[in-house]
Amino acid sequence: MKVLVIGRGGREHSLVQKFAESPQVTKVYAAPGNAGMEEDAECVPVSETSHGELVAFAQESGVDVTFVGPENPLLDGVVDAFKEAGLLVFGPTQEAALIEGSKHYAKQVMKKYSIPTADYEAFKNAEEAKAYIQKKGAPIVVKADGLAAGKGVVVAETTDQAVEAVDEMLLDRRFGEASKEIVVEEFLQGEEFSLMAFVNGESVYPMVTARDHKRAYEGDEGPNTGGMGAFAPAHDLSEGDYEFAVENILNQTASALVKEGRSFTGILYAGLIQTSEGPKVIEFNARFGDPETQVVLPLLENDLLQVILDVLDDRDPRLAWKDQACAGVVVASAGYPGSYKKGVPLPEWSKQPGLFVVHAGTKKADQTYVSDGGRVLLFGKTADNLETALRDVNQALTVFDASEDFFYRKDIGQSAVVSSNKNIE
Incomplete structure (x- = not known):
C-alpha cells in the first residue's frame, strides 16, 4: 500500500519512520516533508495548505491512505477535501478539529459534559479580562483562543504579568486572529x-x-x-x-x-x-x-x-506496547522560540545502536544538513529504563556542545529518573 503523510516537522518524520516499518507499505510519500524524511519517503513539493494539489497528487499517485500530521490543515478542512474526493484519510474533519482550534469551544464542551478541567472565563474585551484577573488573583493562566504554535499560553505568577499578557493578546494582537479572544483560567498545581x-x-x-x-x-x-x-x-x-x-x-x-x-x-x-x-x-x-x-x-x-x-473499520486494533522507556531531546537553534538563524551547517553525529534521529527543521545544502527552523532535530532512544535512554541520548548530543548556534536541555526527564530511583531505594 502507498501512504501519504502531510506535514514537514519532527512529528511527521516520526510517522514516516513508523509507516516505513510496515510490511504492508510499499511506498511512503511526505508532503512537503523535510531533508531527513528522504531516507524513508519520497518528498513531494506540495504545501500542507494546498488542499487541491494534495488531493490531486493522492489520486494521480494511487495513494491508499493519507495521514494528516499538523493542526493548521486540519482546521482548514483538508480531511473534508480528501473525503469529498472519495479518498481514505485519517484525521478529524474541520468541524471536529475545532476542539483544538478554539480553546473557548473546548472549554464549553468540557463544562457541558462535566469533563474535569480548570475554572475559566472567556473574553474579547481587555478591561473585562483585567477586572476578572484582579478579582481572581495570581497565579492565573491566560491563553489565546486559537492556534499559536504552542506559544499562546502565559502562566502568570503575578496579576501584573497577567494584565500584560491580556494587552499583548487582545490589544497588540500578538498572535493575530488567534488572540482576538482569550481564555483566562484557574492555575492548576501538579x-x-x-x-x-x-x-x-x-x-x-x-x-x-x-x-x-x-x-x-x-x-x-x-x-x-x-x-x-x-x-x-x-x-x-x-x-x-x-x-x-x-x-x-x-x-x-x-x-x-x-x-x-x-x-x-x-x-x-x-x-x-x-x-x-x-x-x-x-x-x-x-x-x-x-x-x-x-x-x-x-x-x-x-x-x-x-x-x-x-x-x-471500527475494529479493535489491540494495541501492544513495549515494556520499556523512550526518551527524546530536541536540538534547537540559538534564539528559539524568538528569532534565530537558518542555514547553519549541522555537525556530523555518529550512528549509535538503538539511537534514532528525527528531523524537524532541516534541509540539505551541498549534501550537508543545515538548520531550517527553530526546533531542528530530536535525538531519541528506547531502553529498558529511562535513565539508560537519557544517558545514551545526552552522550550522543555532546557533538553540539561546541556550537554557539544550537542548544538543548540537559535535564529532560531527570526529575523522573531521580523520583524513580528514590522509589527503588
Whole structure:
C-alpha cells in the first residue's frame, strides 16, 4: 500500500519512520516533508495548505491512505477535501478539529459534559479580562483562543504579568486572529502529562502516557516553546488515574463530540495535569503531539498502518506496547522560540545502536544538513529504563556542545529518573 503523510516537522518524520516499518507499505510519500524524511519517503513539493494539489497528487499517485500530521490543515478542512474526493484519510474533519482550534469551544464542551478541567472565563474585551484577573488573583493562566504554535499560553505568577499578557493578546494582537479572544483560567498545581488515543466516533483506543518539557531552558526556565524534549511513559501516574483519564476524559470527550454533531476521527490528544483531585484537562489537540509522538510511536509494537485501517473499520486494533522507556531531546537553534538563524551547517553525529534521529527543521545544502527552523532535530532512544535512554541520548548530543548556534536541555526527564530511583531505594 502507498501512504501519504502531510506535514514537514519532527512529528511527521516520526510517522514516516513508523509507516516505513510496515510490511504492508510499499511506498511512503511526505508532503512537503523535510531533508531527513528522504531516507524513508519520497518528498513531494506540495504545501500542507494546498488542499487541491494534495488531493490531486493522492489520486494521480494511487495513494491508499493519507495521514494528516499538523493542526493548521486540519482546521482548514483538508480531511473534508480528501473525503469529498472519495479518498481514505485519517484525521478529524474541520468541524471536529475545532476542539483544538478554539480553546473557548473546548472549554464549553468540557463544562457541558462535566469533563474535569480548570475554572475559566472567556473574553474579547481587555478591561473585562483585567477586572476578572484582579478579582481572581495570581497565579492565573491566560491563553489565546486559537492556534499559536504552542506559544499562546502565559502562566502568570503575578496579576501584573497577567494584565500584560491580556494587552499583548487582545490589544497588540500578538498572535493575530488567534488572540482576538482569550481564555483566562484557574492555575492548576501538579505534574503535567499527555495522553493520546486513536479515535473513531465513540471508539477510543488509548496510547501510553508521555511527558514533554515546554520551557526553553533548563530548570523549566524561560519562555514556552513547542516542546524541548519528552519521555514515555510518564512514570508517576497510577493505573487508577490512567483509567480515570481514559474513561472520564478521552471516552467522554469522544462521546460529547458525537452528540455535538462533530464526530471525531483521528488522534485525540489530551494535555492533562495530575491534581490533588485527579487528572484534569489543560488542553485538547486534534492530532499527535510534538515531540510526544517521537517517544510514543517507538514503543508501539503494532504495525501503524494496520492500526489505522482497523480503527477506520471500527475494529479493535489491540494495541501492544513495549515494556520499556523512550526518551527524546530536541536540538534547537540559538534564539528559539524568538528569532534565530537558518542555514547553519549541522555537525556530523555518529550512528549509535538503538539511537534514532528525527528531523524537524532541516534541509540539505551541498549534501550537508543545515538548520531550517527553530526546533531542528530530536535525538531519541528506547531502553529498558529511562535513565539508560537519557544517558545514551545526552552522550550522543555532546557533538553540539561546541556550537554557539544550537542548544538543548540537559535535564529532560531527570526529575523522573531521580523520583524513580528514590522509589527503588
